Amino acid sequence: MSAASDDAPAATAFDALGGEAVVRRLVDRFYDLMDLEPGYADLRALHPTSLDGSRDKLFWFLCGWLGGPSHYTERFGHPRLRARHLPYAIGIRERDQWLACMAKALRDEGIDADLAQRLVEAFFNTADWMRNKGG
Template identity: 35%
Template sequence: MSSAETQDRLSPYQMLGGAAGVRRLADAFYDVMEAGPAYGALRAMHQDDLAPTREALAGFFSAWMGGPRDWITSQGGFCIMSRHATMGVTPQTAGQWLHAMRQAMDKVAVPAALAAELDAAFTRLSRAMAGE
């Protein structure tokens, strides 16, 4: 098997660098959100203390990207759409979320092909959450 084929089999979780990598992406996302005035409406929807949310996003990413599912198991299961259904996500806040995530992927240097793939999935999810 060539090394290119081996590469193809890596999960997004592995490509990001495992547990530390998904945590870096989750942290970068909330760092970007907290730093930018452009994300004010999105930030206002969140609790003041983002520590548990950082933990949750990293745990969700792990399972969703093909890594360990411990966080989802610890929640007794998790549906990303149901969790957001009562949050009143709008096209504006969904746009802020996507923009912040793009900045975060850039910040932690997610490889371009993976970033494009994740972006497409984030876009579908965000639009659905905003009822678009």
């Protein structure tokens, strides 16, 4: 049997993205955009003044969620995303700002358009499930 070719599909979205270095850049771009762009102000308001802890937690979570190392669960156990986000008022506006910010970060990082679209669709399902208020 021959070795896998370079054209073989990646085993996970984590692999397809390019691993930890790319996930870290994506997360950093996401938070840079959130911090700088007025269009994400409602989303930014839900976060602490320093985004360092948020950056690390999203990076650790996304690594595992995308099929890579389970950094988040090794540190904190099951993500319990909805329960951990219940203290924050998350409505359609906050959901949409999160998704728009992540979509822009994916574009800015040069992520393959097909992969980015699949990720945005998956992110939508999770982000929509996180809503805990109207509007």
